[in-house]
Amino acid sequence: xxLPRRKFLHLAANAAVLPALARIAWAESYPSRPVRVIxxxxxxxxxxxxxxxxxxxxxxxxxxxFIVENRAGAGxxxxxxxxxxxxxxxxxxxxxxxxxxxxxxxxxxxxxxxxRDIAPVGGIHRExxxxxxxxxxxxxxxxxxxxxAKANGGKINMASGGVGSGNHLAxxxxxMMTGIDLVHVPYRGAGPALIDLLAGQMQVLFATMxxxxxxxxxxxxxxxxxxTATRSPVLPDVPTVAEFVPGYEASFWSGIAAPKNxxxxxxxxxxxxxxxxxxxxxxxxRLADLGSTPLPGSPADFGRLxxxxxxxLAKVVxxxxxxxx
Numbered sequence: 001x002x003l004p005r006r007k008f009l010h011l012a013a014n015a016a017v018l019p020a021l022a023r024i025a026w027a028e029s030y031p032s033r034p035v036r037v038i039x040x041x042x043x044x045x046x047x048x049x050x051x052x053x054x055x056x057x058x059x060x061x062x063x064x065x066f067i068v069e070n071r072a073g074a075g076x077x078x079x080x081x082x083x084x085x086x087x088x089x090x091x092x093x094x095x096x097x098x099x100x101x102x103x104x105x106x107x108x109x110x111x112x113x114x115x116r117d118i119a120p121v122g123g124i125h126r127e128x129x130x131x132x133x134x135x136x137x138x139x140x141x142x143x144x145x146x147x148x149a150k151a152n153g154g155k156i157n158m159a160s161g162g163v164g165s166g167n168h169l170a171x172x173x174x175x176m177m178t179g180i181d182l183v184h185v186p187y188r189g190a191g192p193a194l195i196d197l198l199a200g201q202m203q204v205l206f207a208t209m210x211x212x213x214x215x216x217x218x219x220x221x222x223x224x225x226x227x228t229a230t231r232s233p234v235l236p237d238v239p240t241v242a243e244f245v246p247g248y249e250a251s252f253w254s255g256i257a258a259p260k261n262x263x264x265x266x267x268x269x270x271x272x273x274x275x276x277x278x279x280x281x282x283x284x285x286r287l288a289d290l291g292s293t294p295l296p297g298s299p300a301d302f303g304r305l306x307x308x309x310x311x312x313l314a315k316v317v318x319x320x321x322x323x324x325x
Contacts, residue, residue, distance in 0.1 A: 030090055030266050031064040037093045037256075038069050038083050040076025044191025045161060046208035047076075050124050050254045051095040053286065057277040058270075066093075072188045075103055075162040075324065077110065084112040088259040090266040094118065096257040098166045098313070101306055105314035106164035107324050115310055119262045120303035122274040123255035123295030125287055128228040129170045129206040130213070131241055132221040137203050142225045142244040145204070149180040158182040159202035161190035163324050164317070170206035170227055170250040172320045177245050197221065208252050209234075209291030227251065234291045253295060253309075255302050271299050 035058070039051045048070065055066040071079035076099050086092035100114050131142070139145035149156050158175075160168035163186045175182055185202060187193040190211055196202045198220055205212075206227065213234065215221040225241035226232050227250040242248045256274060258267060277283050278294035287294055295302075317323075 030269060031062055031066075033091065034065040034067055035091050035093060036069050037066050037095060038071050038079045039095045040071055040073075040079030040097075040099070041161060042072045042187075042189030042191045043070055044194060044211065045189050046127065046210045046252060047095050047097050047099075047254055048189075048191065049210050049290070050292075053283070054095075054124055054256065054274060054277060057280075057283065058273060061273055061276070075099060075106070075164050077103055077107065080114065081111055083257070083259055084114075084117045086259050088119070088261040088263075090258060090262055090270070092259065093121070093270075094257045095124075095254055096120075096306065097254045098252050098309060099161075099164070101309040102164050102166065102169060102313050102317060104310045105317045106322055115303075115307055117260050118257040119260055119267055120299045120306060121256040121258055121267050122271040122299060123253065123297055123302045123305065124274065124278070125210075125292040126251055126253040126295050127209045127290070127292035128226045128232060128251050129167055130209050130216065130223050130235075130238070130291075131174070131204065131225040131227065132197065132207050132212050132216065132223050133204045134197055134200050134202065135219070135222050136200055137222070139224070140222065142239070142241055145224055146178050146180055146244075149178075149182060153181040154183060156182050156204060157185050157202045159185050159187060159193035159197055159205040161193055162186045162188060164322055165190070166250070166252045167193075167206040167208070168322070169313070169316055169320070171204075172322065173250060173316065174206070174241065174245065174248065176320060177248055206250070213289075213291050232291050234288065253305065255295065255305075257302075267299055 037055045039048050041047050051068050055068050058066040083092055083094040139148045158171050197205045216223045223238045226238050229249050275296045278296045
């Protein structure tokens, strides 16, 4: 039977609309079961803290549990690969960080291309690192630390959350700009590194402010400097490292990403909730208390940040010669 042209076009138009309507309906019902939120580091670091804050918001406002799962290993690549290979249905998310941008040039044999293989959802926060030392160390200022390190070359242990982590590169930049020799000791995340710093097994760590500020306030760690260009309003008495090492600056950011090809309707729904969370007075106060600033914006905004830092940090990785097979 031959259909009239008008009826054929009408049926074709309906056929084209149906998948779009199905996607919208799917997004409206999302989530209908628990969602995994993968953190590529051990508990206790900034990534874990931010992942739990935003997951709690998602759980409260989207009606299903968003469960944080710590998948540490290979500088967050183990957790990242698990998300890249997950079904693109919105039920496996990643707390993406500046470390993902670093890893693109740090590792020669990744099984994924982070910029290509993920769908940016939205930024969560940006924060400085704190240059913190164990109180047993005699240095009380950045200049005193530099002098002490020069007098004790190769004897001071600098902890990090792993080779190529944000705090590792912050420390390497400090070493490069001051000419001192520190022994780098990588951990499987900033949480374990902080534990050993508190125990006195490590002497210095460029820790994210959110993970270390509580220990500074309790006098369990001594903050020598903040790594941003200006002082932090939550620790106004702590000078910037740049006050003593002109031009020094480093920071850390995090956000949410999903597997590539996750439906745009689901990405947009999650992005809307992230931005609502970051505009919430209680969340803003919590981030401020941790020394962090909100990083709101669209999925495209977060994607641009990832792409730009991937390119810019490749230059730092090449300069310091860090490489992981």
